Amino acid sequence: GALDTVAALEPGAGNPHVTNDLDASRKAFIEDFNRITLNSTPGDAAMLRILVESSGAKRGVEVGTATGYGAIVMGIAFERTGGKLISVDIDPKMVQTARENLEKVGLSNVVTVVEGDALEVLPRLEGQFDFVYIDAVKSDYLKYFQALEPKLVPGTVIVADNVIKSGKHMADFLEVINGSPNYISNTIRSDETKQDGMLVIYKLK
Ligand SMILES: C[S@@+](CC[C@H](N)C(=O)[O-])C[C@H]1O[C@@H](n2cnc3c(N)ncnc32)[C@H](O)[C@@H]1O
Structure with missing residues (x-):
């Protein structure tokens, strides 16, 4: 069926070739990235990059790094806006692999990976932020x-992943967002292969 097709091969699905404007070695590294099941998909990563770059975000937080696929693609965007990304993961092996990957692709100066429980790390982060990607424990959103x-x-x-498939595990979060006059939001399905969606939330005031 249509949902089994690769989104990038469907003209109407756009072209999430996120590295088109980059040097060959970086492009190859990202195209050959050994994505694990946990990682964001190329379609979603392309959407994240578009949102970071088009909003001109300067200071982002990612909750849940895994091996750094999303962090790398967002890192390219933050490099272009002159911004920085802090990415948090609780798993030391993930943190180590993500740091190695960021080093290999030349983004260690843009993306900082913090090892720890986001529930402890996030309250301690100093300063203000203008971009958030939430992608860790669904019931803790x-x-x-x-x-x-x-x-x-x-x-x-603010982008929250998996809001369709895991919607029932984050009902409290969705209720707060949907009920607040300070936020406008909409769910996008930027990767047909995933059969899920990301909620894009914009803070009005
Ligand atoms: C879906 S993966 C993240 C994928 C990543 N955003 C990407 O773009 O490739 C979720 C990650 O959240 C991490 N995680 C789980 N509980 C956490 C917590 N309490 N604090 C921080 N990270 C956590 C897991 O170790 C896992 O690597």
């Missing part, structure tokens, strides 16, 4: 959001 909310400037873009 509300807690991650509440830890970051006081630090988010108006105009912040």
Whole structure:
């Protein structure tokens, strides 16, 4: 069926060739990236890059790094906006692999990987943020959001992954977002192969 097709091969699905404008070695590294099941898909990563670059975000947080696929693609965007990304993961092996991957692709100066439980790390982060990608424990999305909310400037873009398949595990989070006059949001399916969606949330005030 249509959902089994590779999104990038469907003209109407766009062209998530996220590295088109980069040097050959970086392009090859990302194209050959050994994505594990946990990693974001190329379609979703392309969407994240578009959101970071088009909003001109300067200070981002990713909750859940895994091996750094999303962090690398967002890192390219932050490199181009002159911004920085902090990515948090609780698993030391993931953190180590992500750091090695970021080093190999030349983005260690843009993306900092912090090892620890996001529920402890996020409340301690200093300063303000203007981009958030939430992609760790689905039932803790509300807690991650509440830890970051006081630090988010108006105009912040927050992306929450897996809101369709795991919607029932994050009902409290979705209720808070949908019920708040401070946020406008919409779910996008930027990768047909995943059969899931990312909620894109914009902080109005
Ligand atoms: C779906 S993966 C992240 C994929 C990544 N965003 C990407 O673009 O490739 C979720 C990650 O969240 C991490 N994680 C789980 N619980 C966590 C917690 N309490 N704090 C921080 N990270 C956590 C897991 O170790 C796992 O690597």
